[in-house]
Amino acid sequence: MAVTLICPNLKCRTILQVPDKARGKKVRCGKCGRNFIVPDPTQQRAAAPGSETASPAGK
Ligand SMILES: [Zn+2]
Numbered sequence: 001m002a003v004t005l006i007c008p009n010l011k012c013r014t015i016l017q018v019p020d021k022a023r024g025k026k027v028r029c030g031k032c033g034r035n036f037i038v039p040d041p042t043q044q045r046a047a048a049p050g051s052e053t054a055s056p057a058g059k
Pocket of ligand 1: 009012029031033034
């Protein structure tokens with residue numbers, strides 16, 4: 001399993017794939033060299049695009 005994420009560097013925005021176990025750890029973008037932490041959606045639901053839990057308030 002790999003986690004796909006986008007480099008937070010707005011001038012780079014390279015799509016990166018890191019191992020599943022890299023969640024919550026610091027990784028480095030191979031293109032711009034920026035260090036950042038891989039978000040862990042299993043521990044905290046924040047800044048996760050495509051909110052699956054968004055329940056429509058209707059019905
Ligand atoms: Zn980058």
